[in-house]
Amino acid sequence: MLCKNANLQCLTGLQGLYLDIGFCRSSASSHHIKLLASILEEIPSSTLTTLYFDIPTPSTLLPRIREWHQIGKVLQEERFSQLTELVFIIKEQPFGRPRWLLERWIREDLYMFEEHGILSVR
Numbered sequence: 001m002l003c004k005n006a007n008l009q010c011l012t013g014l015q016g017l018y019l020d021i022g023f024c025r026s027s028a029s030s031h032h033i034k035l036l037a038s039i040l041e042e043i044p045s046s047t048l049t050t051l052y053f054d055i056p057t058p059s060t061l062l063p064r065i066r067e068w069h070q071i072g073k074v075l076q077e078e079r080f081s082q083l084t085e086l087v088f089i090i091k092e093q094p095f096g097r098p099r100w101l102l103e104r105w106i107r108e109d110l111y112m113f114e115e116h117g118i119l120s121v122r
Contacts, residue, residue: 014043014045014047014048015047015048015049015050016048016049016050016051016052017043017048017050017051017052018052018054019036019039019051019052019053019054020053020054021035021036021053021054021055021056028055028056028057028058028065028102029058029059029062029065030062030063030065030066030067032055033065033067033068033070033071034067034070036053036071037067037070037071037073037074040071040074040075040080041074044079045079046078046079046080046081046082047082048079048080048082048083049082049083049084049085050083050084050085050087051075051083051085051086051087052087052088052089053071053087053088053089054089054091055088055089055090055091055102056090056091056092056093056096057090057091057092057093057096057097057098057099057101057102058096058097058102059093059095059096059097060095060096060097064105065102065105066105066109068105068106068108068109068110069109069110071110072109072110072112072113075113076112083118084118085118085120086110086113086118086119086120087119087120087121087122088103088106088119088120088121088122089122090102090103090121090122103121106119106121107119107121
């Protein structure tokens with residue numbers, strides 16, 4: 001779990017990163033995606049080759065998540081040019097939207113990574 005004063009700038013030789021928002025047993029939301037993008041903004045590593053996101057399906061009560069492009073915007077920066085694998089692991093939640101729907105949103109918003117053959121959704 002990260003706190004506001006986490007010193008992410010120390011992660012200079014990082015090659016792989018696994019970020020799990022499913023630990024809180026809540027569904028994914030726009031807030032979570034913005035948080036993931038802000039975490040990525042703090043990581044200075046230009047050696048990152050693999051990035052995993054563990055995401056629970058969003059609640060059927062929440063609107064469509066439209067913030068995936070924020071993650072894409074950060075990952076298109078030069079310091080992430082070594083990225084060869086971008087993986088989203090989707091955990092289905094009771095009362096959550098169907099897994100295929102979340103996968104479609106991710107693929108639509110991050111199409112540029114799929115075109116480069118580095119995006120996968122499991």
